[in-house]
Amino acid sequence: MTDVCIIGIGIHKFGRTDSMSGRQQGAFAVREALKDCGLEWPDIQFAFGGSAAGGNADSLVNELGLTGIQFVNVSNGCATGGSALLSAYSAIKAGQYDVGVAVGFDKHPRGAFNADPKSSGLETWYGETGLMLTTQFFGMKIQKYLHDHDLSPEVLGLVAQKAFRNGKLNPNAWRREEVALDTIMNSEMLSDPLTKYMFCSPAEGGVALILASEKAARRYTNRPVFLRAVSMRTRHYGSFEVFSPYLALQRAPAPTVFASKAAYEMAGVGPEDMDVIQIQDTESGAEIMHMAENGFCKDGEQEKLLREGATEITGRMPMNTDGGCIANGEPIGASGLRQVYEVVLQLRGEAGARQVQNNPKTGYTHVYGAPGLSACTVLQN
Amino acid sequence: MAKQQVPVQEGLFTWPSDNPQLIARREKKTGRVYFPAIHNYVADEDSEEVLLSTRGKLYTWTIQGFLPKNPPYKGPETVETFKPYGVGYIELPGEVIVETRLTTADPKELKIGMEMEMTIIPFREDEKGNEVVTFAFKPVKG
Numbered sequence: 001m002t003d004v005c006i007i008g009i010g011i012h013k014f015g016r017t018d019s020m021s022g023r024q025q026g027a028f029a030v031r032e033a034l035k036d037c038g039l040e041w042p043d044i045q046f047a048f049g050g051s052a053a054g055g056n057a058d059s060l061v062n063e064l065g066l067t068g069i070q071f072v073n074v075s076n077g078c079a080t081g082g083s084a085l086l087s088a089y090s091a092i093k094a095g096q097y098d099v100g101v102a103v104g105f106d107k108h109p110r111g112a113f114n115a116d117p118k119s120s121g122l123e124t125w126y127g128e129t130g131l132m133l134t135t136q137f138f139g140m141k142i143q144k145y146l147h148d149h150d151l152s153p154e155v156l157g158l159v160a161q162k163a164f165r166n167g168k169l170n171p172n173a174w175r176r177e178e179v180a181l182d183t184i185m186n187s188e189m190l191s192d193p194l195t196k197y198m199f200c201s202p203a204e205g206g207v208a209l210i211l212a213s214e215k216a217a218r219r220y221t222n223r224p225v226f227l228r229a230v231s232m233r234t235r236h237y238g239s240f241e242v243f244s245p246y247l248a249l250q251r252a253p254a255p256t257v258f259a260s261k262a263a264y265e266m267a268g269v270g271p272e273d274m275d276v277i278q279i280q281d282t283e284s285g286a287e288i289m290h291m292a293e294n295g296f297c298k299d300g301e302q303e304k305l306l307r308e309g310a311t312e313i314t315g316r317m318p319m320n321t322d323g324g325c326i327a328n329g330e331p332i333g334a335s336g337l338r339q340v341y342e343v344v345l346q347l348r349g350e351a352g353a354r355q356v357q358n359n360p361k362t363g364y365t366h367v368y369g370a371p372g373l374s375a376c377t378v379l380q381n
Numbered sequence: 382m383a384k385q386q387v388p389v390q391e392g393l394f395t396w397p398s399d400n401p402q403l404i405a406r407r408e409k410k411t412g413r414v415y416f417p418a419i420h421n422y423v424a425d426e427d428s429e430e431v432l433l434s435t436r437g438k439l440y441t442w443t444i445q446g447f448l449p450k451n452p453p454y455k456g457p458e459t460v461e462t463f464k465p466y467g468v469g470y471i472e473l474p475g476e477v478i479v480e481t482r483l484t485t486a487d488p489k490e491l492k493i494g495m496e497m498e499m500t501i502i503p504f505r506e507d508e509k510g511n512e513v514v515t516f517a518f519k520p521v522k523g
Contacts, residue, residue: 114453114454115453125390125515126453127453128389128454129455129504130445130449130454130456131482135445136445140442143443144441147441188446188447190447191443191445191446192442192443192444192446192488193443194443244480245417245480246479246480247477248478249476
């Protein structure tokens with residue numbers, strides 16, 4: 001079977017762009033990705049795309065050209081981008097196509113998401129009485145984690161501080177100013193122990209990646225990045241996930257644990273081999289827990305790692321080098337692909353002020369979404 | 382005349398009752414307990430209705446610090462009148478862990494592992510002037 005490469009990457013700046021719809025930001029990202037590898041839209045044989053609130057991805061053909069290609073819409077909550085990438089990977093791996101696009105974009109209204117109980121198979125009372133908020137779940141899950149592993153709440157502030165510090169170096173990020181640890185810790189408490197600055201905000205943006213079989217990739221570029229693994233897993237009975245009126249008495253490992261193991265096995269590498277890492281940081285607590293779930297440390301080791309700077313751009317496991325969701329905001333359809341965009345940029349050595357030094361060779365991404373699913377990738381140049 | 386009290390959802394807890402209990406379903410084959418007792422988790426013929434304990438331990442908690450969006454939230458508060466409320470999971474020994482509102486929103490009163498007890502609290506007034514009630518858990522004193 002052929003290897004699968006990423007040959008072109010494109011992004012529309014995250015944050016707020018009042019003058020453009022979500023779809024327009026998606027189309028912008030596709031054009032940027034085409035330019036990046038010197039292709040034109042008619043060269044593209046297929047596409048997978050997704051958006052939670054920005055419209056139908058397949059309608060991007062109106063902007064990009066009516067060339068008759070297969071264009072499948074993907075919808076997997078926050079893991080939408082990861083799922084689009086997985087689908088595109090499989091199509092090339094299977095030998096069905098040589099060149100295609102994975103695209104994700106979104107445009108959300110301001111403020112926390114308001115979920116509909118019925119669309120998650122829940123009764124209305126759950127939303128009506130104020131239990132159906134993603135923010136609450138994040139607060140409760142990290143509250144338990146800090147308690148069980150004896151971590152101080154300040155560790156949450158350190159994650160956010162790093163995100164803003166990295167965001168400052170990223171021209172496509174939304175939040176581009178450093179925020180002092182004191183300010184983070186003392187900002188409005190949204191969901192104890194998480195304060196305002198520890199959360200990402202729903203936002204806008206678009207990312208597109210052009211994938212190709214190795215043979216096709218060699219035709220178009222001399223710097224392909226190999227997609228060594230893509231995996232996606234949903235939750236098992238007993239994991240602690242968002243929008244759960246009940247939990248089983250015994251905890252099962254999170255879906256991320258299974259998705260990351262699968263990705264490492266596919267790629268034949270381990271967490272210790274990663275030179276650059278992007279993991280889902282919907283809020284600070286998520287980054288803490290995902291560090292362990294993805295195998296980068298043991299439960300409870302996070303505070304020490306953060307305090308010694310291991311996850312800084314200059315550290316031994318550079319993490320969320322583009323500022324992550326906290327500095328970029330969360331356009332649901334685009335976030336998972338933003339992570340891959342960042343790793344490709346880093347592996348090419350084109351990340352500018354936030355470039356990880358010593359020529360990173362191997363990178364990792366991880367995205368997590370409701371109602372308990374996770375998608376991971378391993379990339380190499 | 383006292384306002385009539387109606388549950389936020391029929392079948393969520395026993396009501397009216399002097400000792401209200403949450404209603405769940407137990408899967409016969411596995412013994413797993415699901416709450417609420419709705420159809421999606423397990424088929425009726427493979428399970429039986431069970432009433433849950435009213436005492437348990439605080440598994441984790443948070444304080445909801447801002448007014449949730451409506452929909453889906455239907456609380457009576459406005460941005461001006463909103464007061465943070467506690468939310469937690471209660472571990473009911475040998476049964477299941479349930480998500481619930483808490484009667485306190487003071488972090489100092491909450492500690493993982495503490496004893497908690499179920500209660501019924503007024504939530505809002507409905508269109509017919511009834512008092513809509515829901516379940517919550519409160520710290521066991523003393």
